[in-house]
Amino acid sequence: xxxxIVTLFPELxxxxxxxxxxxxxxxxxxxxxxxxxxxxxxLGNHLSIDDTPYGGGSGMVMRPDCVVxxxxxxxxxxxxxxxxxxxxxxxxxxxxDQTLARKLSEVPALVLVCGRYEGFDERVxxxxxxxxxxxxxxxxxxxxxxxxxxxxxxxxxxxxxxxxDSVRExxxxxxxxxxxxxxxxxxxASYRGYDVPDVLRAGDHEKIAAFxxxxxxxxxxxxxxxxxxxxxxx
Ligand code: ADE
Numbered sequence: 001x002x003x004x005i006v007t008l009f010p011e012l013x014x015x016x017x018x019x020x021x022x023x024x025x026x027x028x029x030x031x032x033x034x035x036x037x038x039x040x041x042x043l044g045n046h047l048s049i050d051d052t053p054y055g056g057g058s059g060m061v062m063r064p065d066c067v068v069x070x071x072x073x074x075x076x077x078x079x080x081x082x083x084x085x086x087x088x089x090x091x092x093x094x095x096x097d098q099t100l101a102r103k104l105s106e107v108p109a110l111v112l113v114c115g116r117y118e119g120f121d122e123r124v125x126x127x128x129x130x131x132x133x134x135x136x137x138x139x140x141x142x143x144x145x146x147x148x149x150x151x152x153x154x155x156x157x158x159x160x161x162x163x164x165d166s167v168r169e170x171x172x173x174x175x176x177x178x179x180x181x182x183x184x185x186x187x188x189a190s191y192r193g194y195d196v197p198d199v200l201r202a203g204d205h206e207k208i209a210a211f212x213x214x215x216x217x218x219x220x221x222x223x224x225x226x227x228x229x230x231x232x233x234x
Pocket of ligand 1: 090135140
């Protein structure tokens with residue numbers, strides 16, 4: 001998978017791209033990442049990429065000419081066989097979730113565009129395929145959101161995590177019916193008065209599977225009833 005990141009802060013990504021399984025995916029060539037600094041695409045003595053909003057108002061807006069020039073440059077440098085999917089990170093986008101992570105993990109080339117300031121000039125949207133939000137809160141920029149998209153997407157690529165079964169049976173996966181995963185326990189069997197349920201220690205696999213199904217359902221109902229409603233409406 002190829003990913004280009006358009007950002008004013010490429011240095012934020014460097015440790016992230018060197019560390020843990022993302023770093024290993026880069027090392028092994030499963031993932032290649034290109035950082036496209038927005039600054040050189042800026043204008044004037046200060047290489048500004050933002051300007052005041054038409055119509056007045058507080059804050060600065062990212063200029064469409066600078067942002068789209070950076071997106072085009074990143075796409076050209078990627079040199080992908082198929083046109084990359086261009087994704088803007090913005091609080092106004094579609095809420096990111098595991099279904100979208102799975103879809104993006106099947107895309108061979110992505111351009112992730114991180115906004116800053118008060119947001120993108122509206123016309124940038126005409127040059128993007130998707131707009132994605134991390135959730136209903138506002139970050140000062142899209143960089144942390146882009147890292148979340150990369151981490152959740154890359155871990156779904158084949159041969160990235162050691163044990164591929166762990167991405168199959170986890171919260172939100174089709175294998176878990178889109179629900180939260182059942183609770184997990186490891187040693188010690190007893191910790192400060194809290195014990196591992198007997199059924200998990202007895203070794204009867206059918207009973208363990210039934211216990212886990214029941215627990216996953218109960219905890220999804222208590223914590224995330226929206227997941228059950230969504231499941232019911234599919
Ligand atoms: N940029 C600022 N806030 C954001 C959010 N919630 N999701 C994605 N990008 C953002």
